Amino acid sequence: MNCVSVLSFQRTIKQDIILRLAADEFMLLVMPGQYINCGLAADAVNVIPAYIFSVNQAARWIEIFISHHLYERLSLKIELKKIFITDLLGDAFVLSDGVNRPLLIADESGLPAIIFFAGKIKAAHQVQPLVLLYSEESFPFTPVPSQFVVSNFPAGVLAACPLLEDKRIPSRLICENLLPGCYDGNIAECLDELPDAFFDGENSKIYAIAEKKTLDQISVFSQRRELAIHCICVI
Numbered sequence: 001m002n003c004v005s006v007l008s009f010q011r012t013i014k015q016d017i018i019l020r021l022a023a024d025e026f027m028l029l030v031m032p033g034q035y036i037n038c039g040l041a042a043d044a045v046n047v048i049p050a051y052i053f054s055v056n057q058a059a060r061w062i063e064i065f066i067s068h069h070l071y072e073r074l075s076l077k078i079e080l081k082k083i084f085i086t087d088l089l090g091d092a093f094v095l096s097d098g099v100n101r102p103l104l105i106a107d108e109s110g111l112p113a114i115i116f117f118a119g120k121i122k123a124a125h126q127v128q129p130l131v132l133l134y135s136e137e138s139f140p141f142t143p144v145p146s147q148f149v150v151s152n153f154p155a156g157v158l159a160a161c162p163l164l165e166d167k168r169i170p171s172r173l174i175c176e177n178l179l180p181g182c183y184d185g186n187i188a189e190c191l192d193e194l195p196d197a198f199f200d201g202e203n204s205k206i207y208a209i210a211e212k213k214t215l216d217q218i219s220v221f222s223q224r225r226e227l228a229i230h231c232i233c234v235i
Contacts, residue, residue: 001042001084007061009080013140015068016112018053019080023062030055030062031092033117033230038064038085040074047086048073051113051209067109091230103199103206104131105187105218110209111140115161117209118169131164131171134187134214143173143181152198154190157183188217199227206230 008020021027030052039047048071050064102121106114111133118129130150133139139161146160148170157172159181164171174190175182183190206229208218215231222229 001039001044001086003042003082003084006080006083012112014108017066017068017071018063019050019066019083020061020063021083021085023055023060027062027088028055028057028060030088033092034088034090036064036085036088038066038083040084042084044084044086046073050085052088053112053116065112069109101127102129104129105134105206105208105210106131107134107187107210107214108136108140109211114209115163117207118164119167122167122169129169131161131169132174132187132190133161133171134174134190134210135177136175136186137177138175138179139173143179145181146170146172152195154183154193157181186217187214188221191218191221196225199225 005022006019007022010018010020012018035049035051037044037047038050039045048066050066053063053065055062104114104118104121114131114133118131121127121129141162143159144162144165145158147165148160150170150172153172159173159179160171161173173179173182174185174187176184176186178184206218206222206227208215208229208231210218210231219229219231221227
């Protein structure tokens with residue numbers, strides 16, 4: 001475990017945490033899909049996972065995202081000035097040959113990371129991801145009507161994430177709380193309703209960042225349809 005300086009501390013609307021850390025040369029080589037473990041001491045007894053949120057090589061810092069329910073495990077009452085972190089962990093997203101539109105799926109815990117990864121994948125691989133975002137109750141943004149057509153998706157499901165619309169990346173929202181324009185149900189119900197044609201060719205590989213209960217639903221579905229899935233579990 002290495003001790004690094006915390007340059008800034010920010011809470012999101014959902015009370016998740018974004019820490020900006022002073023970065024060395026190795027940390028600046030991070031790729032989308034990787035993460036670190038962090039804690040308050042060098043003994044690595046009580047650590048939590050944090051996903052790389054953004055990297056600024058010129059200013060030599062990285063930002064890490066920590067879900068609020070994980071950050072609470074540290075029982076902190078004050079903002080951090082120093083933190084101990086591991087070396088980079090996890091596998092970078094690597095697109096298979098012929099994947100022109102990777103399907104990215106996230107629940108609320110994986111939402112910030114999947115938005116960041118979608119932009120990175122589009123820029124680095126010159127492909128157009130499709131992002132499905134799931135929430136039981138609501139999203140930390142106001143849904144907007146999508147300007148993109150998604151073939152073989154349920155009619156009337158047009159709500160999208162404004163941040164992704166700004167990046168010109170198509171998205172669709174799935175919610176169990178009857179939000180206008182969203183698919184009404186859970187992630188498993190939505191995926192089951194999609195026809196085989198939706199997963200032919202370009203959508204044949206799924207990349208998911210979510211809590212275990214969400215990933216379990218996606219994994220069962222992918223096995224049933226014989227689809228490849230790249231999962232990163234938040235907890």
